Amino acid sequence: MEQDQSREDAWALETLAIRAGHHRTAEQEHSEPIFPTSSFVYASAAEAARKFKGEEPGNVYSRFTNPTVHTFERRLAAMEGGERCVATSSGMSAILSTALALLSAGDEIVASRSLFGSTVSLFDKYLGKLGITTRYVELSDLAAWEAAITPATKLLFAETPSNPLSEVVDIAALAEIAHRHGALLAIDNCFLTPALQKPIELGADLVIHSATKYLDGQGRAIGGAVVGRERELEELFGVVRTCGPCLSPFNAWVFTKGLETLNLRMRAHCDNAQALAEWLEAHPAVVRVHYSGLASHPQHVLARRQQQGCGAVLGFEVAGGREAAWSVIDATRLLSITGNLGDVKSTITHPATTTHGRLSDEQRAAAGIAEGLIRVAVGLEALDDIRADLACGLDALA
Ligand SMILES: *Cc1c(COP(=O)(O)O)cnc(C)c1O
Numbered sequence: 456m457e458q459d460q461s462r463e464d465a466w467a468l469e470t471l472a473i474r475a476g477h478h479r480t481a482e483q484e485h486s487e488p489i490f491p492t493s494s495f496v497y498a499s500a501a502e503a504a505r506k507f508k509g510e511e512p513g514n515v516y517s518r519f520t521n522p523t524v525h526t527f528e529r530r531l532a533a534m535e536g537g538e539r540c541v542a543t544s545s546g547m548s549a550i551l552s553t554a555l556a557l558l559s560a561g562d563e564i565v566a567s568r569s570l571f572g573s574t575v576s577l578f579d580k581y582l583g584k585l586g587i588t589t590r591y592v593e594l595s596d597l598a599a600w601e602a603a604i605t606p607a608t609k610l611l612f613a614e615t616p617s618n619p620l621s622e623v624v625d626i627a628a629l630a631e632i633a634h635r636h637g638a639l640l641a642i643d644n645c646f647l648t649p650a651l652q653k654p655i656e657l658g659a660d661l662v663i664h665s666a667t668k669y670l671d672g673q674g675r676a677i678g679g680a681v682v683g684r685e686r687e688l689e690e691l692f693g694v695v696r697t698c699g700p701c702l703s704p705f706n707a708w709v710f711t712k713g714l715e716t717l718n719l720r721m722r723a724h725c726d727n728a729q730a731l732a733e734w735l736e737a738h739p740a741v742v743r744v745h746y747s748g749l750a751s752h753p754q755h756v757l758a759r760r761q762q763q764g765c766g767a768v769l770g771f772e773v774a775g776g777r778e779a780a781w782s783v784i785d786a787t788r789l790l791s792i793t794g795n796l797g798d799v800k801s802t803i804t805h806p807a808t809t810t811h812g813r814l815s816d817e818q819r820a821a822a823g824i825a826e827g828l829i830r831v832a833v834g835l836e837a838l839d840d841i842r843a844d845l846a847c848g849l850d851a852l853a
Pocket residue numbers: 545546547548571573574614643645646664665666667668677678679
């Protein structure tokens with residue numbers, strides 16, 4: 456029994472996060488149920504035949520559809536303002552499924568240079584094998600995006616703000632460029648989530664998520680999702696249904712419950728990150744802070760206009776290169792030394808030797824990843840404790 460969906464259109468994001476897509480069974484349980492089942496049974500052979508043919512709606516097999524996964528998809532689609540969502544087994548399989556759904560041999564992608572490392576490998580190594588080529592451009596340089604487009608370009612792909620320098624691109628302007636050239640725009644919205652940025656409202660065609668990050672928010676499960684229009688999503692659903700990178704019901708349930716607190720968590724993440732960035736910027740041992748919430752950030756005005764908050768991933772540079780950065784990291788006690796982000800637990804990492812370690816020295820320099828750069832994904836511990844831990848780390852340089 457689904458609740459009255461006609462009201463959903465009028466609901467605010469906070470309400471959608473808690474109520475949208477709720478599927479209640481005949482037991483009338485209050486909280487969202489989990490359906491850990493591979494398949495479904497029918498009252499008769501005739502019903503089975505109708506459901507297999509798609510003449511009657513209903514679940515057949517959990518690689519195709521599952522009620523728990525459906526609740527997560529409905530809720531995220533409503534929050535992103537998209538017609539439909541398809542959930543996937545990971546953020547990477549969300550990107551792979553998007554490519555398989557939309558692109559063929561000979562097609563081209565134009566993408567921002569500062570992308571998640573595995574996304575670059577997927578584009579270059581694996582889509583490359585299928586005859587799909589990717590050109591990379593500077594994220595915030597709209598003229599470079601337009602210049603890289605050819606008649607074969609079908610997809611523009613960006614992460615904004617970028618990791619770890621918090622660069623921002625004007626999504627509405629980029630969507631206009633994409634559409635003028637008959638291409639689609641996909642935005643990886645992992646860093647801000649619909650709580651802080653709604654790319655579809657700004658003109659993007661597809662929103663991609665690693666649900667592993669803030670949608671869960673507590674580091675418990677791997678999953679992903681794509682949100683967009685019915686037309687593209689029906690094709691994407693076909694890819695997931697046939698090729699099999701479907702989301703498990705248990706993980707879908709974890710993410711659904713994660714969405715309920717997303718708005719509160721993201722605001723708290725932003726508050727901690729903003730205060731930490733301001734403190735770091737004033738610290739004598741810090742050379743530079745990269746965070747779009749700071750007035751010193753080159754796209755600060757755009758970020759404030761386009762985003763409802765600046766997220767919780769920030770970079771800061773210390774003098775003395777790799778050795779200095781490592782000594783700061785090693786002197787912290789509270790922060791977890793890990794490349795992960797999107798967790799209530801704060802994390803710290805040295806991008807040049809971890810998340811961006813696969814790049815050549817020239818590529819790293821072009822991407823602005825200095826040897827003295829440290830990335831912090833700010834969690835929800837008390838600000839004073841996070842600050843004290845970093846102060847302790849920075850004291851190692853004295
Ligand atoms: C983590 C991440 C991904 C990949 O997601 P997985 O769930 O790890 O497969 C894609 N894009 C961004 C921006 C990410 O941070």
